Amino acid sequence: MKVSNHEEFEPRIVAFLCRWCAYAGADLAGVSRLEYPPNVIPILVPCSGRVDPQYILLAFKNGADGVLIGGCHTPNDCHYVSGNYKALKRYALLKKYLEQIGINPARVRLEWISATEGQKFARVIREFTEELKKLGPLRLR
Amino acid sequence: MPKERVGVFVCHCGRNIAGTVDVKKVAEEASKHPAVVFATDYKYMCSDPGQKLIKDAIREYKLTAVVVAACTPSMHEETFRKACSEVGLNWYKCEIANIREQCSWVHSEIDKATEKAIRIVNSTIEKVIRNEPLTPITVGIKKKCLVIGGGIAGIQAALDVADAGFEVILVEKSPTIGGRMAQLSETFPTLDCAQCILTPKMVAVARHPRIKLYTLSEVIDVEGFVGNFRVKIRKKPRYVDIDKCNICGECEKVCPVIVPNEFDRGLSYRKAIYIPFPQAVPAAYTIDPEACLGLNPVICGECIEVCDQQAINYDDKEEIIEEEVGAIIVATGYNLYPKEKIPEYGYGKYEDVIDSLQFERLLSSTGPTRGTIVRPSDGKVPKRVAFIQCVGSRDVNHLEYCSKICCMYSAKHAMMYKHLVPDGQAYIFYIDIRAAGKGYEEFIKRVQEEYGVIYIRGRVSKIYKENGQLIVQAVDTLTGEQLEVPVDLVVLAMGIVPSPDAKRLAEILKIPVDKWGFYQEVHPKLRPVESVVSGIFVCGAAQGPKDISETVAQASAAASKAIALLSKDMIYHEPIIARVNTDLCSGCGVCESICPYGAIKVINKVAEVNEVLCEGCGACAAACPVGAIQLRNFRDDQIISMIQAVLTR
Numbered sequence: 001m002k003v004s005n006h007e008e009f010e011p012r013i014v015a016f017l018c019r020w021c022a023y024a025g026a027d028l029a030g031v032s033r034l035e036y037p038p039n040v041i042p043i044l045v046p047c048s049g050r051v052d053p054q055y056i057l058l059a060f061k062n063g064a065d066g067v068l069i070g071g072c073h074t075p076n077d078c079h080y081v082s083g084n085y086k087a088l089k090r091y092a093l094l095k096k097y098l099e100q101i102g103i104n105p106a107r108v109r110l111e112w113i114s115a116t117e118g119q120k121f122a123r124v125i126r127e128f129t130e131e132l133k134k135l136g137p138l139r140l141r
Numbered sequence: 142m143p144k145e146r147v148g149v150f151v152c153h154c155g156r157n158i159a160g161t162v163d164v165k166k167v168a169e170e171a172s173k174h175p176a177v178v179f180a181t182d183y184k185y186m187c188s189d190p191g192q193k194l195i196k197d198a199i200r201e202y203k204l205t206a207v208v209v210a211a212c213t214p215s216m217h218e219e220t221f222r223k224a225c226s227e228v229g230l231n232w233y234k235c236e237i238a239n240i241r242e243q244c245s246w247v248h249s250e251i252d253k254a255t256e257k258a259i260r261i262v263n264s265t266i267e268k269v270i271r272n273e274p275l276t277p278i279t280v281g282i283k284k285k286c287l288v289i290g291g292g293i294a295g296i297q298a299a300l301d302v303a304d305a306g307f308e309v310i311l312v313e314k315s316p317t318i319g320g321r322m323a324q325l326s327e328t329f330p331t332l333d334c335a336q337c338i339l340t341p342k343m344v345a346v347a348r349h350p351r352i353k354l355y356t357l358s359e360v361i362d363v364e365g366f367v368g369n370f371r372v373k374i375r376k377k378p379r380y381v382d383i384d385k386c387n388i389c390g391e392c393e394k395v396c397p398v399i400v401p402n403e404f405d406r407g408l409s410y411r412k413a414i415y416i417p418f419p420q421a422v423p424a425a426y427t428i429d430p431e432a433c434l435g436l437n438p439v440i441c442g443e444c445i446e447v448c449d450q451q452a453i454n455y456d457d458k459e460e461i462i463e464e465e466v467g468a469i470i471v472a473t474g475y476n477l478y479p480k481e482k483i484p485e486y487g488y489g490k491y492e493d494v495i496d497s498l499q500f501e502r503l504l505s506s507t508g509p510t511r512g513t514i515v516r517p518s519d520g521k522v523p524k525r526v527a528f529i530q531c532v533g534s535r536d537v538n539h540l541e542y543c544s545k546i547c548c549m550y551s552a553k554h555a556m557m558y559k560h561l562v563p564d565g566q567a568y569i570f571y572i573d574i575r576a577a578g579k580g581y582e583e584f585i586k587r588v589q590e591e592y593g594v595i596y597i598r599g600r601v602s603k604i605y606k607e608n609g610q611l612i613v614q615a616v617d618t619l620t621g622e623q624l625e626v627p628v629d630l631v632v633l634a635m636g637i638v639p640s641p642d643a644k645r646l647a648e649i650l651k652i653p654v655d656k657w658g659f660y661q662e663v664h665p666k667l668r669p670v671e672s673v674v675s676g677i678f679v680c681g682a683a684q685g686p687k688d689i690s691e692t693v694a695q696a697s698a699a700a701s702k703a704i705a706l707l708s709k710d711m712i713y714h715e716p717i718i719a720r721v722n723t724d725l726c727s728g729c730g731v732c733e734s735i736c737p738y739g740a741i742k743v744i745n746k747v748a749e750v751n752e753v754l755c756e757g758c759g760a761c762a763a764a765c766p767v768g769a770i771q772l773r774n775f776r777d778d779q780i781i782s783m784i785q786a787v788l789t790r
Contacts, residue, residue, distance in 0.1 A: 012788060014784060014788065024215065026242070026243050027213045027215065027239075027242040027243065028242075029242075029243075029247055030213070030242030030244075030246035030247050031242060031246070033246055033247070034247060035247055035248065036248075037248075038244075038247075038248045038250070038253040038254055038256070038257045041257060041264070041787040042239070042243050042261070043264065043783050043784065043787065044214070044239075045775065045780070046758055046759050046772070046775060047758040047760065049759065049760035049763060050758065050759030050760065050763050050772065050775060052762070052763040052777065052780075053763075054777075055780055055784060058781060058784055058785075059784050059788065062784060062785055062788040062789065063788040063789075064784075064788055075656075076653070076655065076661060079758075080756060080758030080760065081653060081737035081738075082737050082760075083758050083760050086735065086760050086763070086764070090763070122247070
């Protein structure tokens with residue numbers, strides 16, 4: 001990605017979306033034609049609990065400026081009983097780790113987005129994109 | 142990896158995609174991928190000609206994998222996979238790149254949307270070339286159903302499943318089936334006598350050739366998976382042979398022990414050898430070993446002396462029964478919220494403050510008073526009765542939820558009271574009246590208008606006694622007036638809580654409960670009787686407070702789900718499940734501890750996955766410290782290559 005002081009920086013976001021809630025919520029945003037920035041590329045996963053923290057590090061290493069993990073609402077929405085809680089625990093640890101290695105933990109975001117929350121999905125992407133624009137490029141790659 | 146030959150098919154979806162995404166460019170970019178041998182675009186890929194285009198290309202270019210860039214996979218994944226499999230491509234070698242819902246429909250700048258679509262397609266190509274061809278896992282089914290709980294829910298479910306031709310094991314913890322409904326007097330809104338409509342069903346259970354009834358029994362262990370559960374049942378000794386006992390009642394007459402009768406909720410007494418109520422099923426006496434003076438060694442032995450049938454056996458022992466079933470229906474019912482938790486209403490302190498089930502027993506023609514209304518303290522007919530609704534319910538200090546049935550049964554209580562004591566006055570203290578149900582609102586109206594029951598809107602703050610007179614203190618929230626109503630009897634419409642065994646059973650069955658301990662359904666609207674564990678269904682008040690009509694409907698729903706399952710010869714299970722690389726696995730057991738389905742066991746220092754129990758969430762794969770356990774077609778190498786593909790260009 002070309003970045004100059006004059007051209008506006010366009011962050012790259014990788015979004016790991018659980019099949020049952022967040023991915024369906026993103027689909028609903030589409031069905032409802034809710035426009036949001038094209039900076040996000042979705043990767044479908046069965047569950048937010050499938051997201052290995054290594055993926056997030058790898059995404060940063062490969063040029064992502066931000067990573068979103070989208071799962072089902074706590075306490076009871078997870079299709080696989082407790083995958084969302086597993087994601088939540090790993091997320092807390094990962095944020096600490098990112099801080100240690102000098103990556104702003106705000107570059108990774110965990111959001112509970114239900115299949116009915118197309119609005120929320122669009123809003124999260126808009127907000128996150130803006131936030132990352134302020135943070136500027138990560139430039140690990 | 143063998144050389145893959147991928148075909149990429151980019152759909153225009155009319156203008157839905159093509160209006161925002163340069164579909165030709167997406168196909169062109171895809172064709173640059175080394176594994177792609179064919180890439181094209183078409184107006185409507187899901188149409189017959191579109192599907193034919195894919196099928197022809199699979200044959201012509203000997204494609205080993207297909208990417209369809211179109212709408213969301215939840216829309217047409219099955220359509221395209223089916224088309225592919227019709228020409229011999231494995232179901233899992235076709236993947237959808239969602240460039241409509243998550244691209245063309247949410248962006249407006251063509252160049253940016255096209256760029257994003259290319260990245261989505263590229264990552265999908267990376268995934269599909271690494272997908273394994275898989276076949277669904279098939280397993281046989283034990284054509285038998287376990288029903289836990291012998292109340293009206295369990296009875297209905299058992300009868301439905303048995304009538305459909307399947308064997309049923311009905312497990313009930315008390316000496317008789319019938320549950321709470323057997324304790325009730327009349328039922329709202331039709332005033333059918335509860336026993337009159339329930340006992341024929343109880344008898345039908347007893348007589349049914351395909352229902353095996355275990356009373357005084359509880360489920361202590363469940364292993365296995367849908368279609369193949371292994372169940373352990375503990376059957377406690379009854380000390381009376383149900384086949385020999387002819388309920389002559391001689392034993393009861395001579396038994397010297399008297400204890401409070403739980404069926405009448407302490408309003409009467411029973412002996413140590415007893416039958417809960419005359420229509421009990423099985424129709425046999427039971428010895429209460431806690432109350433009996435002594436079974437081993439025998440202390441009194443009066444009952445065995447008088448039993449002509451020689452039905453009594455003091456040496457009866459506990460049995461552990463093992464059964465194999467294909468489906469399980471859980472119907473463990475409810476309890477009342479403990480009155481002791483609301484001391485300001487004086488339960489335990491004042492004899493004439495009783496709960497709603499005690500009042501049911503007073504109303505019942507088979508109850509302790511043979512259906513006459515007298516108050517417990519002095520046996521006098523109460524002339525003023527206060528019925529208090531929402532006791533413990535809709536209260537942040539107790540139960541936050543509505544117990545759903547109290548509005549209706551309190552109205553019924555007041556009506557029945559007026560039938561029996563026409564010159565008496567009934568008061569109902571309520572917060573709101575919730576009478577949603579067929580004929581329910583009309584019933585409430587009748588109680589208010591024809592029976593002259595006084596409805597007072599307001600929560601009761603206190604019940605106390607002044608000069609021997611019970612007084613109900615409340616604020617009428619409609620007039621703002623402080624009220625002190627002297628009454629002779631108070632009936633508390635206690636909130637509803639799950640049966641005390643529900644939690645233990647939920648742990649055995651590995652099914653979740655909600656915040657209050659009610660069994661959690663998969664989806665409240667669309668999958669209301671299924672638990673998250675495939676093959677285990679829930680119904681009745683164990684799932685949430687509900688009345689008899691709803692309970693019966695839900696029990697039949699659970700039964701029909703079980704019947705649909707048992708009617709199959711085989712069940713097919715999604716093959717996207719976890720798999721262990723035994724060379725890498727160190728046997729640390731992290732996966733075993735993290736699996737929500739108990740699908741992983743470490744055996745001889747290597748993790749093993751039960752293919753049928755595994756639901757494919759992949760939590761184990763994310764947790765494994767050495768990457769030894771992987772989720773099929775969502776493996777680390779696949780997701781990593783997808784991440785690289787979306788970021789590299």
